[in-house]
Amino acid sequence: MNKKGRRRARQISLRSAADSPRxxxxxxxxxxxxxxxxxxxxxxxxxxxxxxxxxxxxxxEMILSxxxxxxxxxxxxxCKRWKNVIDSPTFAKFHDLTNASCPEPCFMLHWIVxxxxxxxxxxxxxxxxRALPASTxxxxxxxxxxxxxxxxxxxxxxxxxxxxxxxxxxxxxxHSKYFxxxxxxxxxxxxxxxxxIYGFKLTVHNPVSGWCxxxxxxxxxxxxxxxxxxxxxxxxxxxRSFQVLCAGVYLHNYDEEAATGEPAQCPITLLFDSISNxxxxxxxxxxxYLAFRGDDTKQATRADCGNISYFVVQRFHQLLLLAFxxxxxxxxxxxxxxxQQESSYMFDAITLVPSSTTRSLILAxxxxxxxxxxxxQGLFPLIFSWSLEASPDVQDWTLMDVPAPPLLNFPAxxxxxxFTFRWYAKGDFMFFTCTELWGMGALIFxxxxxxxxxxxxxxxxxxxxxxxxxQIVPFEVQLSSVLNLSAY
Numbered sequence: 175m176n177k178k179g180r181r182r183a184r185q186i187s188l189r190s191a192a193d194s195p196r197x198x199x200x201x202x203x204x205x206x207x208x209x210x211x212x213x214x215x216x217x218x219x220x221x222x223x224x225x226x227x228x229x230x231x232x233x234x235e236m237i238l239s240x241x242x243x244x245x246x247x248x249x250x251x252x253c254k255r256w257k258n259v260i261d262s263p264t265f266a267k268f269h270d271l272t273n274a275s276c277p278e279p280c281f282m283l284h285w286i287v288x289x290x291x292x293x294x295x296x297x298x299x300x301x302x303x304r305a306l307p308a309s310t311x312x313x314x315x316x317x318x319x320x321x322x323x324x325x326x327x328x329x330x331x332x333x334x335x336x337x338x339x340x341x342x343x344x345x346x347x348x349h350s351k352y353f354x355x356x357x358x359x360x361x362x363x364x365x366x367x368x369x370x371i372y373g374f375k376l377t378v379h380n381p382v383s384g385w386c387x388x389x390x391x392x393x394x395x396x397x398x399x400x401x402x403x404x405x406x407x408x409x410x411x412x413x414r415s416f417q418v419l420c421a422g423v424y425l426h427n428y429d430e431e432a433a434t435g436e437p438a439q440c441p442i443t444l445l446f447d448s449i450s451n452x453x454x455x456x457x458x459x460x461x462x463y464l465a466f467r468g469d470d471t472k473q474a475t476r477a478d479c480g481n482i483s484y485f486v487v488q489r490f491h492q493l494l495l496l497a498f499x500x501x502x503x504x505x506x507x508x509x510x511x512x513x514q515q516e517s518s519y520m521f522d523a524i525t526l527v528p529s530s531t532t533r534s535l536i537l538a539x540x541x542x543x544x545x546x547x548x549x550x551q552g553l554f555p556l557i558f559s560w561s562l563e564a565s566p567d568v569q570d571w572t573l574m575d576v577p578a579p580p581l582l583n584f585p586a587x588x589x590x591x592x593f594t595f596r597w598y599a600k601g602d603f604m605f606f607t608c609t610e611l612w613g614m615g616a617l618i619f620x621x622x623x624x625x626x627x628x629x630x631x632x633x634x635x636x637x638x639x640x641x642x643x644x645q646i647v648p649f650e651v652q653l654s655s656v657l658n659l660s661a662y
Contacts, residue, residue: 278297278298278299278300278601278650279297279298279600279601279602279603279649279650280295280296280297280298280600280648280649280650281295281296281298281598281600281646281647281648282295282296282306282647282648282649283295283296283631283644283645284644284646284647285644293305293306294306296616296618296629298603298618298620301629303631387448389418389446390451390452390453416448417445417446417447417448417500418446419443419444419445419483419498419500420442420443420444420446421442421444421459421466421474421485421498422441422442422466422474441458441459441464442455443455443456443457443458443459443498443505444456445500445503456503457498457503457505458505459496459505460496461489461494463490464487464488465487465488465489466485466486466487466488467486467487467488467493467524468524469524469525474486475523475524475525477528477535479528479562481499481500481501482497482498482499482500483497483498483500484496484526484535485497485498486524486537492514493512493513493514493515494507495507495508495510495512495569496508508567508568509567509568509569510565510569510570510571511569511571512569512571513537513539513556513558513571513573515539515540515541516541522540522592523596524537524538524539525537525538525555525597525598525599525604527599527600527601529559529601529621529622530602531601531602531622532559532621533561534559534560534561534562534563535559535562536558536559536599536621537557537558537559537560537571538556538557538597538604539556540552540554540556540592541555541556553588553591553592553595554576554579554597554606555597556573557573557574557576557604557621558571558572558574559572559574559621574621574624575624576619576624577626579606579617579619579626580628581612581615581617581628583611584611591608591610594608594609594610595607595608596646598647599621599648600648600649600650601650602620602621602622603618603619603621604618604621605617605646606619607631607646614630614631615628615629615631616628616629616630616631617629
């Protein structure tokens with residue numbers, strides 16, 4: 175047979191092999207009931223409990239006392255067996271009996287450079303700057319790894335406001351707010367929000383374990399379209415069960431059919447329970463015509479002390495302190511005299527933070543009269559302290575004797591600095607920053623020792639770090655649990 179004939183026969187054989195049906199693959203399904211060696215869920219829980227029961231109480235308590243909640247949540251992501259062991263009731267019982275170390279306060283500076291998020295955190299106790307991963311501040315979009323090694327995060331579609339008050343437990347509360355263009359209504363321009371169409375989205379994000387939960391919308395469309403009052407307090411445990419409190423006063427939409435077209439105030443108090451996955455109205459505000467005073471992030475000034483959350487409100491140019499009991503679900507006006515502002519600057523931030531060392535509440539606000547704006551006295555806030563041990567039910571504020579701060583190089587007229595001079599408080603420290611005064615520097619004030627300390631902001635890798643104003647977020651974290659972070 176010549177070469178042409180052999181090539182012809184080969185083509186026929188290949189064509190016949192292609193036309194022949196392929197053997198079907200038989201896929202074996204693993205059936206737990208048919209396999210006698212498989213274990214049920216109850217048997218797995220008993221195995222994890224038996225593993226912990228075999229360890230003596232002394233070494234187990236010693237191990238758990240050195241682990242923070244963040245480290246335990248990180249251990250849940252190792253493998254399925256570790257997750258089952260940590261989630262077992264026996265492990266939770268041992269961990270609740272131990273005294274975990276207290277988290278340290280820190281102040282994080284967040285820059286957005288293109289698609290990159292650069293974050294530097296200053297720890298006052300250790301006097302060091304550390305870099306935080308990009309997944310610390312916000313959840314990433316689908317398709318991006320939450321634990322990405324690069325600091326490349328998808329840019330958010332909407333403005334995110336983050337609540338980092340519970341970093342020691344690894345939970346975040348992210349507010350998403352939509353802004354839309356205005357439309358003409360007669361002679362009035364009405365700035366409508368796109369949230370009337372899409373609704374108000376509230377997301378709980380845990381970057382330690384990597385899960386992100388989108389809360390359902392409230393059935394009332396007015397509450398979904400106006401989240402300006404959205405104050406979120408997360409009360410959580412070690413597992414994924416949590417509660418979200420939204421309290422405040424929002425404004426109705428402008429009524430186009432009405433003659434006046436003025437907005438109407440509506441106070442609300444909503445509580446979300448993750449177990450029932452529903453919103454519920456728990457209580458009404460005790461007084462009318464209240465305005466929740468906000469901090470620098472435009473969220474209401476509050477302080478969480480156990481099961482009670484304190485809020486600073488203003489009524490007819492008078493400051494009041496409200497207390498919300500999350501167990502009873504009721505509002506009360508805290509009796510006693512609260513420090514007042516001689517000249518109320520509504521654009522100023524009011525700081526209210528609990529101090530774990532002195533077991534007291536710290537209140538700070540600017541109270542400078544107009545004639546002192548040229549002397550440098552009205553730029554720094556007044557700081558008050560209220561001991562919760564001495565007077566737990568009645569307000570008893572005392573003015574702290576603060577020494578003169580260093581680095582005071584004020585210009586002749588510094589009234590424009592009222593918008594750029596900012597302060598933040600967490601734990602026993604306050605962080606003061608002003609780019610026009612100190613540039614890449616800041617001041618740290620120790621509330622316990624009453625001492626000032628100038629520091630320099632470490633922002634390596636940024637050509638012009640203050641071309642865009644960074645977002646400064648105070649929160650608490652255990653320094654030993656922040657793993658694989660580079661120090662500056």
